[in-house]
Amino acid sequence: MSDARIYATYWIETAFPLEQAAATMAGEQSTGTFVRVPGETDELRAAHAARVEEITELGEVALPSLPGSGLPKTGDATRRAARVVVSWPISNMGLSLPNLLATINGNLSELKAFSGLRLLDVKLPAEFLTRYQGPQFGVAGTRTLAGVHDRPIIGTIIKPSVGLSPEATADQVRVLVEAGVDFIKDDELQADGPHCPFEQRTSAVMRVINAHADRTGKKVMYAANLTGEIDEMLARHDHVLAQGGTCIMASMNSIGLPAMKMLRAHSQLPIHGHRNGWGMLGRSPAIGMSYIAFQKLWRLAGIDHTHVNGIANKFCESDDSVIASARECLTPMFDAPHPGCEIMPVFSSGQSARQAAPTFAALGSVDCMFAAGGGIMAHPAGPAAGVRALLQAWEAAVAGVPVAEAARQSPELEAALAAFGG
Structure with a gap:
């Protein structure tokens, strides 16, 4: 399978440092978990880890948009919104829309680090057309x-x-x-x-x-x-x-x-x-x-x-x-x-x-x-x-x-x- 990648753009709201929050997103939806595990080798991460491609800060937020979010260990309650682009190699899920959906919109919405997280757009490589026909008419x-x-x-x-x-x-x-x-x-x-x-x-x-x-x-x-x-x-x-x-x-x-x-x-x-x-x-x-x-x-x-x-x-x-x-x-x-x-x-x-x-x-x-x-x-x-x-x-x-x-x-x-x- 080619080295083509899938790109997803999100709006996020978090009290955590934006770089840390984005890295949490990438890890949760690819190779990572809350601790480094023995099988997570450098070679595996290089081949399959999601990448944070872009972070654009959008300003501070007065109140959390959703309940249940957490704060960093520093106790800093300042929440910021941002636009984040994350990418994955197509080899992670193959040419599969159900598994693509699990990747770009799976557990992310439940992560405690976020008081808001919304998928804005997705860009797919043309390889998907080898399995999916698209509109007929x-x-x-x-x-x-x-x-x-x-x-x-x-x-x-x-x-x-x-x-x-x-x-x-x-x-x-x-x-x-x-x-x-x-x-x-x-x-x-x-x-x-x-x-x-x-x-x-x-x-x-x-x-x-x-x-x-x-x-x-x-x-x-x-x-x-x-x-x-x-x-x-x-x-x-x-x-x-x-x-x-x-x-x-x-x-x-x-x-x-x-x-x-x-x-x-x-x-x-x-x-x-x-x-x-x-x-x-x-x-x-x-x-x-x-x-x-x-x-x-x-x-x-x-x-x-x-x-x-x-x-x-x-x-x-x-x-x-x-x-x-x-x-x-x-x-x-x-x-x-x-x-x-x-x-x-x-x-x-x-x-x-x-x-x-x-x-x-x-x-x-x-x-x-x-x-x-x-x-x-x-x-x-x-x-x-x-x-x-x-x-x-x-x-x-x-x-x-x-x-x-x-x-x-x-x-x-x-x-x-x-x-x-x-």
Whole structure:
């Protein structure tokens, strides 16, 4: 195996000297323990010890961000924050995403020396592409299957999340495809419940989508939530494919990286990676990991699109964090000439025509899905007007026309701005 290295960047908070704290991180996640042991030879350390590559002090911290941290023997309680870069030889864990995760985000969060420790980013060598396939469709392939180019893919979600029968779900899909939407997804809570079995639901939905495609030539992409045990997911994929479907969806945190790798190897359809549960890893600024680091692991495992939240969303994430995540999805993971593994960012969470302009201004691209539930279904003039309002808002944003000015010529957009104010 080559001498390539993995680089991980962290934010840390500690009362210990920064160099000592960083060395503790490197030792804990490679060759070291709390004392030197006989087998830890100089030769072994030279070959396998993690290296502290960089320490950037960020200033003092008044109070510990997390409970349970300790103080150095000197008793000095001055806590400082820093940005630390640590690297490992790829030979430590091999080409394995599960073992990579154990290395870069394993016991570190529990170390007593730290009152805060968060993974910010990870840079992987291209050798990982010899084992992991990365996205099969990505941005370009998704656009081809959806038949949408040069603008965002306008999407929505089946609501209510649970409780609908297969027939009722298909009825809602009929309304949405006739409204002109490009993409529809199951809610992550709806997979294969007894009131709405997966095969019955997807068959009913695809009959509607296929009939609409036969009439109009437009085949709406439907992300069917196949989350489950590995054998179930593979069988569900095959059912969607047989029904003429063009997308599948899986809850990433629920199935894990190895299951996603297997699903990607089997799949002939784009994989819509749902990030539900990411808040447990990402919400606290003092622990867990950033979405920038998180999505890289899943891109390599094989997802083609993933949620990044949305501007002025209903959750707790800031707009800056949302846009940073979306930009990263569109940024190559590896240096040329290796595949970039770019994927489609999905904006969602309380989105409406009002967010089109600020989203485009911040992202600087139309390579995204823009998903609205209430922003489509609750439009005063109905779902078709809701879809048209979103298209009008994005057209104005790309043209640099203020949305209020565009609304004077577009009654659907004008009504959307009035309905979804605030």
